[in-house]
Amino acid sequence: MERKIRVLVAKPGLDGHDRGAKVIARxxxxxxxxxxxxxLRQTPEQIVTAAIQEDVDAIGLSCLSGAHNHLFPxxxxxLKEHNAEDILVFGGGVIPDADIPGLKAAGIxxxxxxxxxxxxxxxxxxxxxxx
Amino acid sequence: MARAIxxxxxxxPVVQAFLREHSQRLGRARIVGITGPPGxxxxxxxxxxxxxxxxxxxxxxxxxxxxxxxxxxxxxxxxRLRLPDIAQHPQVFVRSMSSRGSMGGLSKxxxxxxxxxxxxxxxxxxxETVGTGQAETDIVSVxxxxxxxxxxxxxxxxxxxKAGILEIADLFVVNKADREGAEKTERELLHxxxxxxxxxGWTIPVIRTxxxxxxxxxxxxxxxxxxxxxLRESGLLLRQRVARAEQELKDLLRSRMMQEFxxxxxxxxxxxxxxxxxxxxQSLYDTADKxxxxxxxxxxxxxxxASD
Numbered sequence: 001m002e003r004k005i006r007v008l009v010a011k012p013g014l015d016g017h018d019r020g021a022k023v024i025a026r027x028x029x030x031x032x033x034x035x036x037x038x039x040l041r042q043t044p045e046q047i048v049t050a051a052i053q054e055d056v057d058a059i060g061l062s063c064l065s066g067a068h069n070h071l072f073p074x075x076x077x078x079l080k081e082h083n084a085e086d087i088l089v090f091g092g093g094v095i096p097d098a099d100i101p102g103l104k105a106a107g108i109x110x111x112x113x114x115x116x117x118x119x120x121x122x123x124x125x126x127x128x129x130x131x
Numbered sequence: 132m133a134r135a136i137x138x139x140x141x142x143x144p145v146v147q148a149f150l151r152e153h154s155q156r157l158g159r160a161r162i163v164g165i166t167g168p169p170g171x172x173x174x175x176x177x178x179x180x181x182x183x184x185x186x187x188x189x190x191x192x193x194x195x196x197x198x199x200x201x202x203x204x205x206x207x208x209x210x211r212l213r214l215p216d217i218a219q220h221p222q223v224f225v226r227s228m229s230s231r232g233s234m235g236g237l238s239k240x241x242x243x244x245x246x247x248x249x250x251x252x253x254x255x256x257x258x259e260t261v262g263t264g265q266a267e268t269d270i271v272s273v274x275x276x277x278x279x280x281x282x283x284x285x286x287x288x289x290x291x292x293k294a295g296i297l298e299i300a301d302l303f304v305v306n307k308a309d310r311e312g313a314e315k316t317e318r319e320l321l322h323x324x325x326x327x328x329x330x331x332g333w334t335i336p337v338i339r340t341x342x343x344x345x346x347x348x349x350x351x352x353x354x355x356x357x358x359x360x361x362l363r364e365s366g367l368l369l370r371q372r373v374a375r376a377e378q379e380l381k382d383l384l385r386s387r388m389m390q391e392f393x394x395x396x397x398x399x400x401x402x403x404x405x406x407x408x409x410x411x412x413q414s415l416y417d418t419a420d421k422x423x424x425x426x427x428x429x430x431x432x433x434x435x436x437a438s439d
Contacts, residue, residue, distance in 0.1 A: 003141050004204070004229070029205035034229045039212040049218055050211060053225050055133035 005033040005129050006056040010047045011040050012075065015065035020092060020114075024060055027118035033125070044074040051079070051087055057129040058088040060121075061108075068095050073106035088128055092116070132251055136226050139243035146243050153250040158372065160192075160249035161359050162256045164270035166299075167280030169262025172306040175342040176280055176351075177259045178214030181223065183352045184255055190222040191255040192248030194241060198230045198261045206230075210259060224248065230261055242273050242379070272378060275368060276301045276358045278351070281320065283312035297323065300335060301358050304351060308339035333361050395429045396422065 009025045011018055018040055025035045036054050038047065051059050061072055072091050079085050091103065092112040100111045110124055138145040150157070165177050177193065184191055195210035208227035211218065218225045228241060241258065248256045260270050270277055279300035303324075305317050320337045336354045340347030362368035393400060404422075407413040 006137075025207050029207045030203050032203045032205040034206045034208060034227075036208045036211060036227050039209075046219060050225070053133050053218070054211075054227055055137040 005058070005125060006036065006054060007033055007058045007060055007125065008036045008038065008047065008051045008054060008056045009060045009062070010038045010042050010050070011062050012042050012044055012047060012071040013063050013065045013067045014041060015063070016040055017064045018062070020064070021060070021062040024062070024092065024118065024121060027122060028060075028125070031122045031126075044071060044078055047075055048078040048082060048084070052082055052084050056087060058090065058125055061089065061091040061093075063091065063093040063095075066094075068093060069099055069102065072103055072108050076107035088125075090121075090124065092121075132224055132247070133226070135247045136228075136240070136244045139240040139247060140228070143243070146247065150243070150246055150250065156250045156252070157246055158249065160245075160253050160256045161276070162245055162249075162258070162274045163355060164258045164260060164274030164277045165280065166260040166270050166277065167262070167304075167306075168282070171262070171280040171282045172342045173259050173262070173280050174210040174213040176304065176306055176340060176348075177210075177257055178217060179340075179342050179345050179348045180351060180355075181214065181257055182217045183348045185217060185220055185222055187352065189254040190252070191224075191257060192251075192253040193223070193225045194244055194248075194256065194258045195225065195227045196230055196241060196259060196261050197227065224251075224253070245273055271299045272375060275362060275371065276355060278302045278304055278355070280304045280306050281316055282307045283310045283316045298327075301333065302351070302354055303335060303337040304347075305337060305339045306342055308347065309341045309344070313339060331367060332365065333358065391430075392426055396426060 005028075007028055009021050009028070011021050021037070025037045028035045036050065036056065038050055042050075047059065047061070059075065061068075061075060063071055068091060072089070076085070076089055079087055079089070085107075088109050089107065090110045090112065091108050093114075095103070095111055095113055097113075103111055109128065112121055112124075135146065135149065138149075165173050165180075167173050174195065177195070181191055181193055193214070195208065197206060197208045197210055206229035208229060211225060211227055214225065217223050226244065228244065245256050245258065258270065258274060277299050279297070279302070281303060283305065303320050305313055305320065307313070308317075317337050317339060324335055324337070338347055338351050338354060340351060342348070359368075362371070400422075404413070404418050408415050408418060
């Protein structure tokens with residue numbers, strides 16, 4: 001049977017701008033992936049529980065509030081605590097270039113900033129998700 | 132658990148091996164289906180009912196089925212959005228499933244996923260189907276109790292819940308009951324039930340709920356537990372489960388026979404024959420007869436030792 005890439009798209013933190021997350025969710029769906037969309041204002045704990053129960057291959061985090069430096073690494077930490085660090089984490093949103101190296105060092109595999117083509121995100125997942 | 136359900140979706144032999152090993156542990160969970168038209172509030176209601184059952188001390192697994200795209204096979208599974216509070220509870224396991232092209236309201240892996248949750252000791256398994264129209268009645272073949280969710284003001288009222296889906300209900304919910312027309316919808320359901328009395332002796336209740344305000348959920352849970360008691364005491368539960376096992380056995384054997392048939396007869400078997408049928412050179416029935424005869428010859432030559 002064909003193995004589908006499963007991705008959780010989540011919005012941690014308090015901002016309510018979910019257009020970007022929805023665009024990504026839709027683009028991934030159109031690329032044949034199964035996308036679990038969990039909606040606004042999720043805590044890192046909720047996101048990690050959902051990711052584990054759903055057995056996803058990757059988590060896409062979208063944050064436009066400026067709290068990414070706290071929220072994104074926290075998700076990676078919690079995945080480690082649950083022995084689920086094989087789940088790939090990527091992020092997007094208004095994230096200053098200066099923050100990107102720190103986020104990557106914290107275990108976020110890739111950061112997509114505004115203007116990224118959805119094709120790039122799809123190509124990234126297809127290349128990096130364990131099969 | 133999570134990995135096991137992935138296996139049910141992607142790698143059936145692994146799950147079969149597991150279920151073989153744990154067959155004595157199956158049959159304890161109460162399996163509940165929740166179905167109804169899109170937008171009736173199934174997800175919200177499922178979340179409320181799950182929270183109510185957890186508060187009463189039950190453990191439960193939730194399977195939320197959403198449709199897959201018929202073109203790309205991809206899917207956005209958004210039911211989880213509506214139950215953020217309970218998914219964190221240690222007694223709760225939530226899993227979204229794509230229908231993966233299946234048309235009956237469930238995915239092919241759903242019934243295996245139900246069995247896995249059962250084997251893992253869940254008291255309840257709640258299955259929310261894709262939004263259904265009139266004929267997506269697969270849920271009956273999986274669930275002990277089926278809740279059909281209706282809402283006021285859906286066009287010609289009961290129009291949206293015609294023959295098939297109306298007949299599979301063990302419990303009716305009129306959700307969004309604070310909206311205009313709720314009484315009318317309830318009245319019409321009751322009227323319809325009166326005209327078509329249940330043969331089992333169970334009186335199908337119509338329960339008004341406002342899932343977003345958690346109203347009527349306690350009563351729904353009470354009625355659901357009562358229905359399970361009824362099924363058990365009347366012996367219907369056992370009969371339903373025997374019928375289900377019989378059907379599953381037949382389905383499994385049917386697919387195995389089909390595989391064996393295609394293995395013995397070789398691949399790409401149908402295309403040329405189908406062209407001949409369309410061109411009017413052969414009749415459908417003659418073609419089928421001929422294939423069947425060839426198959427019988429081959430299988431006797433092999434002495435029926437085709438199992439590998």
